[in-house]
Amino acid sequence: MTPDEVSLAASKLIEVERVDAAILLLSMATHSEHPLDPECLLETLETVMKLPAPRQKELRERIDQHHIQELIGYLQNQSSGDYECRLATIEWFFLPLLGEFSIHSPKTLHSQLEKSPKFFIELLSVADHVQQEPTQEEKNRVEYAYHLLHGWKTIPGTEPDGKIQEEKLRQWCEEVRQLARKTNRLGICDSKLGELFAHAPSDPDGTWPCEAVREIVEEIGTEELGKGLYYGIVNSRGVAWGTGGEEEHELATQFRSKAEKISFDHPFVGEILENVSQCYELQANHCKEEARWEG
Known part of the structure; x- marks a missing residue:
């Protein structure tokens, strides 16, 4: 035909x-x-x-x-x-x-999030607003908004070659945070930004996160942003079973190395990565203890 x-x-x-x-x-x-x-x-x-x-x-x-x-x-x-x-x-x-x-994936909606800080805040407001007795349609809107934000992993300002234009990202973040402040959602906005930045690419020399994201995180520097980045990193790994602590210990070593590499110029980001390293070290010790009792 x-x-x-x-x-x-x-x-x-x-x-x-x-x-x-x-x-x-x-x-x-x-x-x-x-x-x-x-x-x-x-x-x-x-x-x-x-x-x-x-x-x-x-x-x-x-x-x-x-x-x-x-x-x-x-x-x-x-x-x-x-x-x-x-x-x-x-x-x-x-x-x-x-x-x-x-x-x-919902590429068009993700593209609109990149281009429109207003759309990002609208979704954030929907996901954060729970009615006492919501209709099924309202429940769906909340669920859809949450999953759309959660599934979005492209940093605003990302060029076709994967490099992030720092000034574009800065402008987007400033607009988003200004709108969030007007709706009394600055805290949750920063938290969501932190989660998003957990998906940042590395610099060409392997430094992570890339310089553009490090600069923006350092400039904003709020507790909510730090927590969002921390949990975004930890949760992106998913659940691991039966590693005996070896995998967790390796991750702890990797993130400690990342933290040491950037801490002088970006102390706030470095502290977050060090906290991630400590989290994995605790998990490693816990897994080793479990393996010892089971063995």
Whole structure:
């Protein structure tokens, strides 16, 4: 089938309320060498969003969610700003399908976070605001906002080559913190910034975190930011079992070395890394003690 024939067939299927078949058809067509009409994919996904809740539930039971992920991924790869707002809305609606275990992430929403400090604070406000008796829709918004922020790992100011432009990052942080101060959320904002900075790249010589992030963390220097960075580093490792303490001891050594390397010029960051090192040393001793009792 040609791209035009695919679009026509998908439209006809939607007309007879076979949106599941339209999704399957378009998903298969994304693997063709012929480019598809993005408008057709957008309209198909937007049709799903407009379905009544019972019909959406029925659709989830009838179709593999992977097909929807493929349509979103295809649209993301077109790199067109013509429908960025529509795609962002689609990503928000289907956010549970774009989590850490999916091959596709909410790239458009993440891009908006980089470009818009206001959007970052809006999400932070939603994630931090819990109603006494929330509706299911309100619960979903809180959950979506939390997971979108938690899954975002690209530092603002990051260039295509991976290098972070310090001035761009500084400007973004200043705007974010100014907005957070107005909404009495500066503490949680700094904490979230710290968590984000835990995903910073290294300098070309291997120094971590990179100089741009070290400078910004040092300038802000709040307790909340420090705690956010600390827990962001520790939690990024995940859960490890049965290491006997060797892995933890190696991590402690690595972070102590990182701390020593930067402490003179960036003492605040160095202290955080030293605290991380001490945390891993305690874990190493605990694992060794457990292994001794079990052995």
